[in-house]
Amino acid sequence: MIQVNLTNMQAFAEEGFQTRLASELRTAHEHLQHHDGVGSDFTGWVELPANYDREEFARIQKAAAKIQSDSQALVVIGIGGSYLGARGVIECLCSANYNLKKKNTPNIYFTGNGLSSDQLSEVAQLLEGQDFSINVISKSGTTTEPAVAFRFFRKLLEDKYGKEEAAKRIYATTDRARGALKSLADQAGYETFVVPDDVGGRFSVLTAVGLLPIAVAGVDIQALMDGAKSMMETCSVADAAANPAWQYAAARFALYQAGKKIEILAAYEPNFRFMCEWWKQLYGESEGKDGKGLFPASVEFTADLHSMGQYIQQGERHLFETVVRLGKSKTCNIVPFDEVNGDGLNFLAGKDMDFIRQQAMDGTLLAHVAGGVPNIIVSTDGCDAFELGQLIYFFEYSCGLSGYLLQVNPFDQPGVEAYKKNMFALLGKPGYEELRQELLSKLQG
Amino acid sequence: MIQVNLTNMQAFAEEGFQTRLASELRTAHEHLQHHDGVGSDFTGWVELPANYDREEFARIQKAAAKIQSDSQALVVIGIGGSYLGARGVIECLCSANYNLKKKNTPNIYFTGNGLSSDQLSEVAQLLEGQDFSINVISKSGTTTEPAVAFRFFRKLLEDKYGKEEAAKRIYATTDRARGALKSLADQAGYETFVVPDDVGGRFSVLTAVGLLPIAVAGVDIQALMDGAKSMMETCSVADAAANPAWQYAAARFALYQAGKKIEILAAYEPNFRFMCEWWKQLYGESEGKDGKGLFPASVEFTADLHSMGQYIQQGERHLFETVVRLGKSKTCNIVPFDEVNGDGLNFLAGKDMDFIRQQAMDGTLLAHVAGGVPNIIVSTDGCDAFELGQLIYFFEYSCGLSGYLLQVNPFDQPGVEAYKKNMFALLGKPGYEELRQELLSKLQG
Secondary structure (H helix, E strand, C coil): CCEEECCCCHHHCCCCHHHHHHHHHHHHHHHHHHCCCCCHHHECCCCHHHHCCHHHHHHHHHHHHHHHHHCCEEEEECCHHHCHHHHHHHHHHHCCCHHHCCCCCCEEEEECCCCCHHHHHHHHHHCCCCCEEEEEECCCCCCHHHHHHHHHHHHHHHHHHCHHHHHCCEEEEECCCCCHHHHHHHHHCCEEEECCCCECHHHCCCCHHHHHHHHHCCCCHHHHHHHHHHHHHHHCCCCCCCCHHHHHHHHHHHHHHCCCCEEEEEECCHHHHHHHHHHHHHHHHHHCCCCCCCEEEEEECCHHHHCCHHHHHHCCCCEEEEEEECCCCCCCCECCCCCCCCCCCHHHCCCEHHHHHHHHHHHHHHHHHHCCCCEEEEECCCCCHHHHHHHHHHHHHHHHHHHHHCCCCCCCCCCHHHHHHHHHHHHCCCCCHHHHHHHHHHHHC | CCEEECCCCHHHCCCCHHHHHHHHHHHHHHHHHHCCCCCHHHECCCCHHHHCCHHHHHHHHHHHHHHHHHCCEEEEECCHHHCHHHHHHHHHHHCCCHHHCCCCCCEEEEECCCCCHHHHHHHHHHHCCCCEEEEEECCCCCCHHHHHHHHHHHHHHHHHHCHHHHHCCEEEEECCCCCHHHHHHHHHCCEEEECCCCECHHHCCCCHHHHHHHHHCCCCHHHHHHHHHHHHHHHCCCCCCCCHHHHHHHHHHHHHHCCCCEEEEEECCHHHHHHHHHHHHHHHHHHCCCCCCCEEEEEECCHHHHCCHHHHHHCCCCEEEEEEECCCCCCCCECCCCCCCCCCCHHHCCCEHHHHHHHHHHHHHHHHHHCCCCEEEEECCCCCHHHHHHHHHHHHHHHHHHHHHCCCCCCCCCCHHHHHHHHHHHHCCCCCHHHHHHHHHHHHC
């Protein structure tokens, strides 16, 4: 079960903030439960772990098994919410070195998440001589980055296998009924999966968007969903004492009100790096609007205690930490004894790494709190698929609550259009002629 | 050459800030040039690209060639400045997928940069059946993370090759004369390289600390040094108009004074991710003290335009962006024409990716500036070893100036000790008994 420990942030927030926020939390909670708050069209994720489409889920597992059997690599084309969740889960559960490891499952290459020419070439190079499949993920099919990448890799696949066989190796995760990618898929005969209408990109990791690549990597996606469901039940309870999401949402909002403008998500596992990236999108995109919102940042400890650690300890006091403690490691490593003891570490000989890490966590906690950094601990029992499913849902539900406390629409992202419109205009897309002139004159000015 | 473009930050800073800061900049500059400012004992990096030890440099190249010839993998053990620079340069010049690629140089595994049990096991697993060498990097040899990892991997190496042959495969980068690792290396007969006394960890990428792993990856370290030297000469000129480091340091300080408390370093290449991590240590550790300093964060565009992009466009207005534009890509990829044009992208067919990326850069710039985000552009001609050497020195020199403008000691890191002391106490290290009791009662309280 997820535990939230607020002991080390209390002194930095207004006294009694939990009582003060209780009614606002209850309102936010009811809006989520009853789908009647701002942006409620995009709250389908709330009951998703209970009411997801079982038929499609079985098809995802079947497609994953087919890809595992006929492909040495899967090219996953998607950006934002169609990218970070799957990468986060795969790195966390299988390793950031997943592709390097010896295994019975295909390599997974994420692309279509940028405009780097060199990245396209690299992925193409890594695919040389490999049987591969493509999972293209895009609600509309017209988002520039994935659409461009899909043109490249579809061509590569068709050149290799011919159009007919290639079509059996392309899996499109897209709108249920409309859009460019859906039309193309139907025409060409690609198997399709659904980006639900009522689940926004950053909340979509537990839909086909995330589940297909995650299943291909060999993760038990049933356990992931079961974990999310167990946390869904916990989060449905309207009681601050029993609901960890209420506790986390209240604490971070109280700290924001107390002038802490940056939230640093910290974990002690390198494999958690892209879960932090997923979390940054979830919170940054949900809260960062109307001139408001905590700035989400992340660090990897203890590595970054020798990097950002100095700033956290003694820099501007405008930040707080949320530390994810992932419970027991999968492996047990004991520090070897060394007769010479030149490094003076024999006092650690015979101790296992988890013990040492635990002392580093506690020591860092006390050091940072003493330095003026409020600290929230979010702990899990361990880090398998079930527990990660719990953590994902916990962060999603807390995020919905947080957005409502902040009085923003947590489920839209109007600011993302700004760069796109400008880019289209500068690229000469038909229909943007006027904006193009305006922008060009600004650039020259 | 490095260009700094301040056009898009001027409106957000006090008018005439450059004139106002001119004399402070000159003073800071002179302190760096004459080694007579605060923390001047650690300003050896200023002339390093001109006066580095040529004999040692040749030994680094020789050792790298030996490792390339007798090892399929190099285990690099180091944390903080003994980790991020080498990883940043290797990922930037060779790819974040370096280890995955087919190549004639060894895989490089960075470890000893944390306390993750699973990470140790993973690296050990990746080494199975591989000939490998170790580069252990630690000034003292007693820093917990690398020292623990060195015990593990030295044992693995000695079990595989025997003590004598293992000793020929261990390269220690450490203090010139003293310390635990130096003693051990001399005793055991490891080849040693020097962490200079007058260059702090975060400024050490162009010493043996960074150069040995970088050379093993096949990077032309002579070009890297030559680039740094050319920028050293540029940065030695006491003239704001000719010195890009003066321009950058002044602009970011003026923005800080104008209430922008977060600097986001953005690049449009996934391979630049760990150069951003290097930059975060450089600036965070140099400036984050005495309750002051810009909070350094980073994003990878365009990926994060679909993640942090919303916050940057419309969240709290307490941030600015510094965008690194790396010039021409190594590869040229043309968007394929598609008769069906379901994705509506034929207006891009025949265009190369660099053109598209350029429009994304300009479009994003205009969108963010219109949204209230000051923007600094740092551009390079391209991204080879020479140009990256320039960029590294540029950021180092700007950092020294920045710290002096902020009136902190940019070359110490007193805050890093806090977590270490607590960790030692909780781990039961002899000599920390009193602190241990104090901390334990805090944890129980």
